[in-house]
Amino acid sequence: xxxxxxxxxxxxxxxxxxxxxxxNSSTTLSNIQWYxxxxxxxxxxxxxxxxxxxxxxxxxxxxxxGEAKKNSSLHITATQTTDVxxxxxxxRSGTYKYIFGxxxxxxxxx
Amino acid sequence: xAGVTQSxxxxxxxRGQQVTLRCSPISGHxxxxxxxxxxxxxxxxxxxxxEGEERNRGNFPPRFSGRQFPNYSSExxxxxxELEDSALxxxxxxRQTGNTIYFGEGSWLTVV
Numbered sequence: 001x002x003x004x005x006x007x008x009x010x011x012x013x014x015x016x017x018x019x020x021x022x023x024n025s026s027t028t029l030s031n032i033q034w035y036x037x038x039x040x041x042x043x044x045x046x047x048x049x050x051x052x053x054x055x056x057x058x059x060x061x062x063x064x065x066g067e068a069k070k071n072s073s074l075h076i077t078a079t080q081t082t083d084v085x086x087x088x089x090x091x092r093s094g095t096y097k098y099i100f101g102x103x104x105x106x107x108x109x110x
Numbered sequence: 111x112a113g114v115t116q117s118x119x120x121x122x123x124x125r126g127q128q129v130t131l132r133c134s135p136i137s138g139h140x141x142x143x144x145x146x147x148x149x150x151x152x153x154x155x156x157x158x159x160x161e162g163e164e165r166n167r168g169n170f171p172p173r174f175s176g177r178q179f180p181n182y183s184s185e186x187x188x189x190x191x192e193l194e195d196s197a198l199x200x201x202x203x204x205r206q207t208g209n210t211i212y213f214g215e216g217s218w219l220t221v222v
Binding site (some may be wrong): 006041042045 | 152154198199213
């Protein structure tokens with residue numbers, strides 16, 4: 001079945017450093033979404049990517065969708081303590097069911 | 111506009127008991143999704159309802175079941191609770207299948 005792998009599982013960075021998480025699907029995706037979950041909270045929608053090679057930016061966050069629509073990345077420039085949390089990607093292909101990646105837990109050290 | 115609401119927010123059950131979790135989607139949303147997030151793990155898809163019908167279910171045993179009511183609210187039922195059922199259960203809704211899904215704050219279930 002469809003699988004979505006996310007790496008790394010954990011990442012500790014110093015405040016001000018950059019951070020990237022990668023999402024890889026075993027199948028071609030029709031779209032991919034990214035979510036952020038603060039500690040103790042629920043996942044909150046960040047963005048959706050649909051087109052091959054699409055790049056979208058939200059302030060310090062840059063999202064990319066691969067040309068083959070099988071991978072995606074989230075890059076945070078100059079991390080801040082408010083960036084702490086777990087970042088999930090969720091891919092959809094065919095069945096309208098979103099498959100979530102396992103998440104990358106980001107810890108920012110002040 | 112109210113978001114996705116879930117109840118109860120926290121509950122403790124003993125092994126073997128049954129639990130019902132409730133979810134009210136955002137007004138105008140017809141699809142409801144249920145996910146389980148065990149401590150430290152990613153989101154696992156449980157069930158998807160759309161227009162009152164079960165459209166898909168994840169790899170969970172039959173003791174996990176649910177339904178969607180005519181007003182599009184939904185219930186998740188778990189029978190014969192086991193310790194490993196302890197998790198955050200998240201409900202999400204979307205306007206149509208394939209659109210952005212919005213999550214509720216979840217129901218924390220602890221099985222002792």
